[in-house]
Amino acid sequence: MSLVVMATGGTGGHIYPAVATARELMARGHETLLLGQRGGMEERVAAEQGLAFHGVDAGKLARSGQGRPDPRELLRAGQGVAQARSFLARTRPGAVVGYGGFASLPGVLAAQSLGLPTVLHEQNARLGLTQRLAVRGARAVGTAYERVIGLDPKRASLVGMPVRETRMPRAEALERLGLQDGPLTIFVMGGSQGSLFLNNAVPDTLRHLLGGEGLLAPQASAGGLNVDLDFTGSRAGGGVQVLHSTGPRWLADVARGVKDLEWYEAVGFVDAVAAWSVADLAITRAGTSTLAEAAFHGVPLIMVPLPESAENHQFHNAVAVQQAGAGRVVEQKDVPGTLGQAVLECAAAGPRASMREAALGRSQVGAAGRFADLIERHLR
Numbered sequence: 001m002s003l004v005v006m007a008t009g010g011t012g013g014h015i016y017p018a019v020a021t022a023r024e025l026m027a028r029g030h031e032t033l034l035l036g037q038r039g040g041m042e043e044r045v046a047a048e049q050g051l052a053f054h055g056v057d058a059g060k061l062a063r064s065g066q067g068r069p070d071p072r073e074l075l076r077a078g079q080g081v082a083q084a085r086s087f088l089a090r091t092r093p094g095a096v097v098g099y100g101g102f103a104s105l106p107g108v109l110a111a112q113s114l115g116l117p118t119v120l121h122e123q124n125a126r127l128g129l130t131q132r133l134a135v136r137g138a139r140a141v142g143t144a145y146e147r148v149i150g151l152d153p154k155r156a157s158l159v160g161m162p163v164r165e166t167r168m169p170r171a172e173a174l175e176r177l178g179l180q181d182g183p184l185t186i187f188v189m190g191g192s193q194g195s196l197f198l199n200n201a202v203p204d205t206l207r208h209l210l211g212g213e214g215l216l217a218p219q220a221s222a223g224g225l226n227v228d229l230d231f232t233g234s235r236a237g238g239g240v241q242v243l244h245s246t247g248p249r250w251l252a253d254v255a256r257g258v259k260d261l262e263w264y265e266a267v268g269f270v271d272a273v274a275a276w277s278v279a280d281l282a283i284t285r286a287g288t289s290t291l292a293e294a295a296f297h298g299v300p301l302i303m304v305p306l307p308e309s310a311e312n313h314q315f316h317n318a319v320a321v322q323q324a325g326a327g328r329v330v331e332q333k334d335v336p337g338t339l340g341q342a343v344l345e346c347a348a349a350g351p352r353a354s355m356r357e358a359a360l361g362r363s364q365v366g367a368a369g370r371f372a373d374l375i376e377r378h379l380r
């Protein structure tokens with residue numbers, strides 16, 4: 001059994017696949033730890049998840065086409081590599097696994113300079129900047145998509161997106177989140193940092209749609225369209241409750257705006273396993289972890305892709321989900337006119353049931369296990 005180091009950080013999209021794989025490797029008897037930026041989101045997540053953590057400096061490298069990197073960031077990146085090198089020289093892990101993002105770079109480059117095996121995971125359909133710097137020296141690359149732009153297919157192994165494959169019992173999740181059993185539960189989540197756009201748009205849209213009581217009328221109309229909401233067989237009464245993860249920075253603003261709405265709960269950051277376990281419908285961005293988690297839990301999605309995402313990849317991610325019948329894409333520019341209507345259409349029992357089936361059908365169950373197999377094949 002070996003020590004396997006997970007080099008990761010920066011955003012939830014890079015950190016949670018590392019958490020899922022770490023759990024799988026630990027279940028197989030290996031030791032693991034997360035190596036990332038000291039004081040970064042990864043340090044907090046490791047503590048919450050009961051995982052060991054080692055922090056180093058890390059520096060953001062500018063993306064190509066966006067000018068030269070800031071010299072102070074480059075210096076921090078260099079210091080991070082030196083710090084990671086001395087840590088890895090001391091601990092001599094069996095492998096270092098890089099999940100992308102600037103915080104993963106020190107660990108991966110340090111490992112390669114020491115001749116330790118490195119394995120990468122690419123979560124998007126296009127190889128990220130950090131992974132491009134690390135790929136040459138890596139033994140293997142696990143991917144979430146069949147084709148990854150910028151990656152030689154001969155080097156890629158399609159393993160899927162590792163997600164935390166746990167469902168929380170409904171009663172426990174409701175209690176943990178302070179929600180009720182009965183109303184239709186809408187989960188709003190703008191990725192791991194929250195989304196200012198969704199934070200502004202969603203409360204207004206839902207207030208307009210549901211009124212002060214948070215009720216969907218059984219025959220509601222939106223944009224001249226009558227929608228049969230038929231709640232029979234689901235939760236009765238047409239009552240709705242919303243759980244909105246705003247991102248820690250924006251919580252106070254959003255909470256102030258919805259404080260008169262008893263059915264609207266704003267939180268800075270939520271236990272996503274609990275939230276997915278009770279959500280009937282979710283309004284989200286379209287990062288890969290978000291989509292993979294929704295698929296695992298069978299939650300229909302209304303996706304508002306982040307328009308500035310590299311190469312517009314979130315839009316392409318979201319279209320794939322829509323084509324599979326597991327959700328609806330509403331482009332950010334169309335939100336004012338169409339988000340409310342999309343909520344009405346997706347809240348109806350029939351469409352919700354078929355989207356749920358389609359979501360479950362998309363789930364790449366066992367991705368963490370397949371990625372752990374790949375890592376084990378390359379252990380020292």
Ligand SMILES: CC(=O)N[C@H]1[C@@H](OP(=O)(O)OP(=O)(O)OC[C@H]2O[C@@H](n3ccc(=O)[nH]c3=O)[C@H](O)[C@@H]2O)O[C@H](CO)[C@@H](O)[C@@H]1O
Nearest residue numbers: 011012013016123191192245269270272287288289290309
């Ligand atoms: C702005 C940005 O750079 N976005 C990228 C980033 O998104 P981001 O980090 O937002 O990535 P994802 O949507 O993939 O994942 C968010 C993760 O955070 C978790 N979570 C979020 C909110 C919360 O309250 N609790 C919680 O646990 C989610 O459950 C999920 O595991 O990485 C993704 C995967 O590389 C990319 O596709 C995104 O384009």
